[in-house]
Each structure stands twice: as C-alpha cells, then as structure tokens.
Amino acid sequence: MNATLTTLKTEGLTSTVRKLGYTGWWIAGTVLCVLLGAPIVAARNLEPYVLTGISDGAIYSLAALGLVLTFKTSGIFNFAIGAQAAASAYVFYSFRMDAGLPWPIAFVLALVLVGLGGAFLLERMAFWLEEAPAIMKVVATIGLIVLLQSLLTGIYGTPTLQFPPFLSQKQVDIGGTTVLASQILVTVLALAATIALSLFFRRSRVGAAMQALVDDPELLASQGTSPATIRRYAWAIGSCFVSMSGMLIAPVLGIDINLMLLLYITAFGAAALGAFDNLPVTFIAAIGIGIATNVLSIELAAVDSSFVNRLYTQVPFIALVAALLFVPKARLIERGGKRVRKLxxxxxxxxxxxxxxxxxxxxxxxxxxxxxxxxxxxxxxxxxxxxxxxxxxxxxxxxxxxxxxxxxxxxxxxxxxxxxxxxxxxxxxxxxxxxxxxxxxxxxxxxxxxxxxxxxxxxxxxxxxxxxxxxxxxxxxxxxxxxxxxxxxxxxxxxxxxxxxxxxxxxxxxxxxxxxxxxxxxxxxxxxxxxxxxxxxxxxxxxxxxxxxxxxxxxxxxxxxxxxxxxxxxxxxxxxxxxxxxxxxxxxxxxxxxxxxxxxxxxxxxxxxxxxxxxxxxxxYPPMDSQFLTDYRGVFFGLFALAVALWPGIRMPALPQRGAQRANRSPAATRWEESRTAARTPDAGSETDGGKVLVGTR
Structure with a gap:
C-alpha cells in the first residue's frame, strides 16, 4: 500500500513538473525570490538599487528579445548586437546633437537607418548562411563586429560620447522610493514587447511560420508562404529591438562601442537562461541580472578584496556560463542543424x-x-x-x-x-x-x-x-x-x-x-x-x-x-x-x-x-602601417571575413532550385529518372511509323 502511494505521489509530481513547464518554473522561482528577498531588500534599504536594476534589465531585455527572435528564425547567433546597438546610438547622437533635430525625429531616423536598414543586410546574411557550418556563422558575425567597431571608432573617435537624457526626467514616488518616469516607461515598453511577441509566436500564422523557417524553408514555401518575407519580418523586428535598446541606454552610460560590446553580454546571459527560445524567461532573466548587478555593486563595495569587489561586474558572464552548463540539453536546439552542409x-x-x-x-x-x-x-x-x-x-x-x-x-x-x-x-x-x-x-x-x-x-x-x-x-x-x-x-x-x-x-x-x-x-x-x-x-x-x-x-x-x-x-x-x-x-x-x-x-x-x-x-609594413589603414584596418578585415563566410552561400542557387538539386542528388531519384528516360527512349532496333513506336525484331 505504502509503495503504491509513493508511486502515485511520484507520478503526480512528475506530471506537475511537466505541466508547469520551463516558463512556469521560472515564474514560480521568480515569485519565490520576490517573497524571500523583499524583507531583506527592505531591511537593508536596497529598494533604489532594485528599481534601477529593473530599469537596466528592461533595456537589455529588448536586445535579448531581438537576439532570441533572430536566432529562433535563422539559426544565426548574432554576436554583433552590442556593435549594432552602438551604431544606433551613434547615429541617434548625430541626428540629435549634431543636426539638432527633435529627439522623436532623430529616434525614428536612427531606427529606420540602423534598425530596418541593418535588418535588410542581416537578413541577406542569414539567407546566405542558412546552410553554412557553425564556424562560418561565427566568423560572419565576428567580421561584422570588427567592421562596425573600426568604422564607428574611425568616425566618432574612441572617447565616450556623453548623451543628455531625452525621455521625461519627472520623479515618481513608488513605495517611498523615487524613480524616474523614463525608467518606468522603459520597463513597461520591454514588458509589453515580451507579451506581444509571445502572443505573436503562439497565435499568429506568421509567428508559427517564423519558427518553422529555420528548419525547412522549402516545406514552408510549398505551403504558399515566402521564406524570404518571413525572414525579413523576423530580422526587422529583432534588429529594431536591438537598435532601440542602444538608443535607450545611451543617456545612462554614454556611447562607447568598446564598452557596449561588453555590456551587451547581459543580453547573451538572459537569452541563454531562456534557452535561446523562451521569450518570457528571457525577459525575467534580464531583469534578474540587472537587479543582481546593481544590488551586488553596493553589497560588495565594503569588502576589502579587490577580486570580490569586481564580482558584481561579472554577473552577466557567470549567468551565461551557468545557463549553458545547466539548462536542459534538450532545450538547446541546434537551429537548422539538419540542413548544414559539410566542410x-x-x-x-x-x-x-x-x-x-x-x-x-x-x-x-x-x-x-x-x-x-x-x-x-x-x-x-x-x-x-x-x-x-x-x-x-x-x-x-x-x-x-x-x-x-x-x-x-x-x-x-x-x-x-x-x-x-x-x-x-x-x-x-x-x-x-x-x-x-x-x-x-x-x-x-x-x-x-x-x-x-x-x-x-x-x-x-x-x-x-x-x-x-x-x-x-x-x-x-x-x-x-x-x-x-x-x-x-x-x-x-x-x-x-x-x-x-x-x-x-x-x-x-x-x-x-x-x-x-x-x-x-x-x-x-x-x-x-x-x-x-x-x-x-x-x-x-x-x-x-x-x-x-x-x-x-x-x-x-x-x-x-x-x-x-x-x-x-x-x-x-x-x-x-x-x-x-x-x-x-x-x-x-x-x-x-x-x-x-x-x-x-x-x-x-x-x-x-x-x-x-x-x-x-x-x-x-606599408601600406598597412599608414594612418588611414590603422584607423580603418578593421573595416577591411570585417569585409574580408564576411566575404569568406558568405561566398559559398552566395554561389548557391536560389531556394526553389536548391530543392531540385537535392532531389537530383538523391540516388533513388536518379534511378527513377533514368528508368523513366529509358522507357521513353526507343530501342535501337525499334522502328517508327507516323510518330508511333513499333518495336520489331532485329
């Protein structure tokens, strides 16, 4: 009897775990952390750091959502999101500070030029890399990082550009703690984007097509849906999210591409904790990393060890490593892995x-x-x-x-x-x-x-x-x-x-x-x-x-x-x-x-x-030691990296012809075609009369 009850309890627990799912466990864990952490936060007067951490995490969550979205739909892990965010911030700075345009106009122009313009280029990259080995995908995105880093530092210089706030700086009291209206706005925007994207993937036909795109675009095309159109939608949304993130963080930390390349590892960590697939968990993880970073910065400040003092800056990296070590392997799907061509x-x-x-x-x-x-x-x-x-x-x-x-x-x-x-x-x-x-x-x-x-x-x-x-x-x-x-x-x-x-x-x-x-x-x-x-x-x-x-x-x-x-x-x-x-x-x-x-x-x-x-x-040696090439050497390096990674995909025929080529490469299809050709071809000893085949004896 006891054994039966134990079995039933175990089966019930297993069933509960399965029903709760990955998102459910994260939400449950978040609620538990809030319940346990709230008294500690109140006792140590950490509310300002928690609220600032939520705001910072919300900005990084936008980039993380864009990273997850494009990875889900292309299999390309965009290492260059920090460089892309910096490019948006620099262009926003040029329109706002140099040209003197109102910030909404400057914001939209930067979003169109870098967000949508970059999305078009990235979508072409993704198309040419859809069957590339993993190393070529990595090389392509690294080349993009080097290209943007060299180009932007050559144009704007290496010093950090200070950018004045452009959103409302009105102070709002929340539970006795003062926060800025801009921080509330950013957090609400990130939360709304997460909910909207989650519903989009679950309820809309285009969202479902995006998830099917990376594994079998030919099957998607056979259902009357254009893979190129779906891919463009995905990259447009993801790229715009990354661009908005860069412009929103510019007033907080200034604009420095080298700094932003490191800061956007926060987005990597959040995406990894979400198994590079789950949007709500990615948002929760980004908020958690933001809170942990801000709280630890004040908690570890009094420790004498310089090693311990620096630990708060490593929270995103530690989260990234921990996620890749402990997230269930079944959730880390190799996107498009079945279609990769061999080196x-x-x-x-x-x-x-x-x-x-x-x-x-x-x-x-x-x-x-x-x-x-x-x-x-x-x-x-x-x-x-x-x-x-x-x-x-x-x-x-x-x-x-x-x-x-x-x-x-x-x-x-x-x-x-x-x-x-x-x-x-x-x-x-x-x-x-x-x-x-x-x-x-x-x-x-x-x-x-x-x-x-x-x-x-x-x-x-x-x-x-x-x-x-x-x-x-x-x-x-x-x-x-x-x-x-x-x-x-x-x-x-x-x-x-x-x-x-x-x-x-x-x-x-x-x-x-x-x-x-x-x-x-x-x-x-x-x-x-x-x-x-x-x-x-x-x-x-x-x-x-x-x-x-x-x-x-x-x-x-x-x-x-x-x-x-x-x-x-x-x-x-x-x-x-x-x-x-x-x-x-x-x-x-x-x-x-x-x-x-x-x-x-x-x-x-x-x-x-x-x-x-x-x-x-x-x-x-000359000409590589010239001042121009010293400043822009990375541009040529990045272009060459992109050319090496993309050229095999550029040489391949368009998508409809690829399926035909694969069919022709199939031994069974080849034998079938040969048998049909033999059946249609008259025998050497046959005679024809009025277009009719008369098979005679030799």
Whole structure:
C-alpha cells in the first residue's frame, strides 16, 4: 500500500513538473525570490538599487528579445548586437546633437537607418548562411563586429560620447522610493514587447511560420508562404529591438562601442537562461541580472578584496556560463542543424610537395634575421608565438570540429605562470614546462561544456570563459595583478646567446618546430583518427564504444598546453605580459584569430603560419602601417571575413532550385529518372511509323 502511494505521489509530481513547464518554473522561482528577498531588500534599504536594476534589465531585455527572435528564425547567433546597438546610438547622437533635430525625429531616423536598414543586410546574411557550418556563422558575425567597431571608432573617435537624457526626467514616488518616469516607461515598453511577441509566436500564422523557417524553408514555401518575407519580418523586428535598446541606454552610460560590446553580454546571459527560445524567461532573466548587478555593486563595495569587489561586474558572464552548463540539453536546439552542409575535407599535399614546402618554409624562417631590419625582428618573434597559438587552435577546430573563442586566455595563463615561476628562481626550461602544465586545468574546464554543447552553443560558452578570464583572472594576483604586467626574462642557455633578439627568435623557432611536430604526430596517431571521426559524426563514434568525453577533454587540454607555450613566446618577445584588453592577450584577439585562421584555409600547419603572418607581422609594413589603414584596418578585415563566410552561400542557387538539386542528388531519384528516360527512349532496333513506336525484331 505504502509503495503504491509513493508511486502515485511520484507520478503526480512528475506530471506537475511537466505541466508547469520551463516558463512556469521560472515564474514560480521568480515569485519565490520576490517573497524571500523583499524583507531583506527592505531591511537593508536596497529598494533604489532594485528599481534601477529593473530599469537596466528592461533595456537589455529588448536586445535579448531581438537576439532570441533572430536566432529562433535563422539559426544565426548574432554576436554583433552590442556593435549594432552602438551604431544606433551613434547615429541617434548625430541626428540629435549634431543636426539638432527633435529627439522623436532623430529616434525614428536612427531606427529606420540602423534598425530596418541593418535588418535588410542581416537578413541577406542569414539567407546566405542558412546552410553554412557553425564556424562560418561565427566568423560572419565576428567580421561584422570588427567592421562596425573600426568604422564607428574611425568616425566618432574612441572617447565616450556623453548623451543628455531625452525621455521625461519627472520623479515618481513608488513605495517611498523615487524613480524616474523614463525608467518606468522603459520597463513597461520591454514588458509589453515580451507579451506581444509571445502572443505573436503562439497565435499568429506568421509567428508559427517564423519558427518553422529555420528548419525547412522549402516545406514552408510549398505551403504558399515566402521564406524570404518571413525572414525579413523576423530580422526587422529583432534588429529594431536591438537598435532601440542602444538608443535607450545611451543617456545612462554614454556611447562607447568598446564598452557596449561588453555590456551587451547581459543580453547573451538572459537569452541563454531562456534557452535561446523562451521569450518570457528571457525577459525575467534580464531583469534578474540587472537587479543582481546593481544590488551586488553596493553589497560588495565594503569588502576589502579587490577580486570580490569586481564580482558584481561579472554577473552577466557567470549567468551565461551557468545557463549553458545547466539548462536542459534538450532545450538547446541546434537551429537548422539538419540542413548544414559539410566542410570540404582537408586537402593533403603529395609527399614530394610536402617535403618541398617544409624545406622552403624552414629556410625562409631561418633567413628572416638576415633579411629584415633588426628593429622588426621582435615582431616576427611575436608572429612565431601567434603561429603556435594558431596551430593549437587549428588542431581543435579542423581536427575535431570544436570551436574555441578563448584561446588567448590559454596563452595568457601560460605567460603568467611562466613569469611567476621564473621570479621564484625556477630554471627557464622548467618554467616552460610549468607554463604548459598550468594551462591543463583551464583546458579541462573549458572542455566540460563540450560534453553537452556543440556548434554555436560551444562558441558562446568558450567566449564567456574568455571574458571571465579577462575580467576576473587577469587582474588577480594569480596572473598579472593590478599592475597589469609580469616580466619575462629571456634565458641564458649557455650554448648560444638567446638574450638578444636574434638568439631568442631562433629559440622561439625551435620551440615552435617542436609544437608543430607534436601536432602532426597527433594527427597521424589513433587519437587523430578518432578526432576526425568526432568531427564527422559524434553519434557514430559513441555507437562504436569510443568515449567521446575523454576525446574532447584530451584535445582541449592538448590545445591549451600548446597555446600556453605560444603565450610564453609572445611574452618573451615583449619582455613581459599583461592582461590589457587591447594587448596581445586581450579577449578580442581570440575572436580575430579564429577568423583569420578560417581565411587561410583548412591546412593544419600552413594555414596557421600564414594566419600568424597576416595577423601579427604584415601590419608593421606599408601600406598597412599608414594612418588611414590603422584607423580603418578593421573595416577591411570585417569585409574580408564576411566575404569568406558568405561566398559559398552566395554561389548557391536560389531556394526553389536548391530543392531540385537535392532531389537530383538523391540516388533513388536518379534511378527513377533514368528508368523513366529509358522507357521513353526507343530501342535501337525499334522502328517508327507516323510518330508511333513499333518495336520489331532485329
């Protein structure tokens, strides 16, 4: 009897959980937090921070809603929403402050130009990328970030532009706490947008078509609905939401694209907590992140530890990582994953060509100190360090199909560990080993999300880790400290002078050669074959009893170790290392590296070498060192990234022809067509009479 009652209770609880659903549990959790937190907020007089947090979260929720909407309908995770929001704010500033237009007119003009105009361009991007692999979608949006960042800073400069408030500043009393009417207006606007979009998706035919668009546009077209029209609606709504968010936040924080790129990670975190699908949960999560950030800013201010003091700024990043680790995997749907075209296989050189290239490359590198001015040699050494980092990234990306947007964090950990060990009196070569081993835990930690995530979700998770490392680990005493610098002294190995620029260059070259040999050895080993199978079909590998989690962990750890060695070379060339965001170990370089690696093709060694030259060396020579290209180099970089990512989709035929091509590629369809053709074709021994086929004997 007791067992029966227990079973019934368990079944009832399970049924309740299922009926409540993801949104219901979030609403229930929010209500519980309010009930438990209200007395604490009242007791500690935190009401102003809570209300400000609600207003801030409402602004970010608009961007998060736009991100979720476009991701649901295109499968494109728009990393560039911060840049797009900044573009809207800058254009709004030009119309309002420079041209002197009334703010409603300036607001609408900016919304039309950036919101709707940007939506048209983004919709074309989404169309050309609809069958692209995840890495190409990531490269395209990174290219857009770099393009907008370079263009906007070139036009408006790097200083933050102060923007006066344009909404009503009338003060309103709520429960004894004074808030601005503008804050109430923004919150109501975000709430209304969330409700309207949720109803739109559930009740309207266009909303349902938007959700079906990404998985099978051809089926949608067969029902008489234009996929292009639906896609344009989705991008127009989503892009306008992001643009409005940028204009609304401008009076609060000023206009600075570099700052806004980081601030809009809040939208990433909210979207992740909503499983990149659920609009009400996304809104609730954005509000929660806003409240947590504001409350913790005052609660942690009295703590002596500078590390703890900064934790409130990391709430969006922590929320993003936590969501990707703990949101049920079934809810993280790979949008359009069934329609993705495969990357072409890695082309192999013939043995003779391989030997010739290896000899030519080696001779070329050995001759560099004798061919370039001595003042430029250090930059070539930095290029060697970046080549090692890129070789490690190519091992991860091209061999196992996994995306990492945090590789410069591994390099920074290696450089910092090397410096600390060297300052403790450890010999140079032992310091190098310690630096490599120090990156192992970081590689293992980043590998954990890869157990359950792939494609764009893994890219977002590694991006969040890189940002956390930049903002939390780099300034800590474990790495570069508040001084943001740790010295790295070049070694005196006794055999030859490695303390001058030429000697250290040759030492870096020898270490890089060992790392390349290690990567090539791995590619030719059993692990390399398993990694290739992992890239092709993880499910098939699991079916054969291979422990894919161990494989993923192994390749991430090995890649982190090699990247750490590259970081030591970069730090040694510069006689020190730091964590400045604009320095060699800045988080943005992780995005740029994967983009330039894709530029240079799927070659495990030649591609990274060429990518390192393009990234680290070519910029010191004319015309790349001119002031114009220094200011707008990112524009050309971004355009090239977009061209590389979009060109395969641009070359493909329009949507109606794609379905016909797929049918023609089907073996069954081919055989059926051949049989019909044979039935219609007269036999060689047949005769015709008046158009009738007379089958006769031979």
């Amino acid at each position: 072409p296989p890695i082309a192999q050189f013939s043995p003779r060509v391989t030997v010739v290239l290896a000899v030519a490359t080696t001779v070329g590198f050995l001759a560099v100190p004798h061919l370039v001015p001595s003042v430029d040699l250090n930059q070539f050494t930095v290029g060697v360090g970046f080549a090692v980092v890129l070789v490690s990234l190519a091992l991860l990306l091209w061999s196992s199909g996994q995306i990492s947007l945090c590789h410069m964090a591994f390099a920074a950990i290696g450089a910092a560990a090397f410096s600390h060990a060297q300052q403790s009196g450890v010999p140079w070569l032992w310091c190098l080993l310690i630096a490599a081993l120090a990156a192992l835990p970081a590689g293992a930690l980043v590998a954990i999300p890869s157990f359950r995530l792939s494609g764009v979700y893994l890219a977002v998770a590694t991006f969040a880790f890189g940002l956390l490392a930049q903002n939390l680990l780099y300034p800590s005493g474990w790495m570069f400290g508040l001084d943001d610098h740790e010295p790295i002294v070049r070694p005196d190995l006794g055999l030859f002078d490695t303390q001058d620029d030429q000697g250290f260059y040759y030492l870096a070259l020898a270490i890089a050669g060992l790392m390349v040999a290690l990567v090539l050895g791995v590619r030719r080993s059993r692990l390399g074959r398993i990694l290739q199978a992992l890239a092709d079909s993880p499910a098939a590998l699991d079916a054969h009893g291979v422990r894919t989690k161990v494989t993923r962990m192994s390749v991430f750890c090995l890649s982190a170790v090699i990247a750490a060695v590259g970081g030591v070379i970069i730090g040694g060339a510069n006689s020190g290392a730091g964590g400045n965001a604009s320095g060699p170990f800045g988080y943005f370089n992780s995005l740029a590296l994967i983009t330039v690696l894709v530029f240079c093709g799927r070659r495990p060694v030649l591609g990274p070498i060429l990518a390192a030259f393009l990234f680290a060396v070519i910029k010191i």
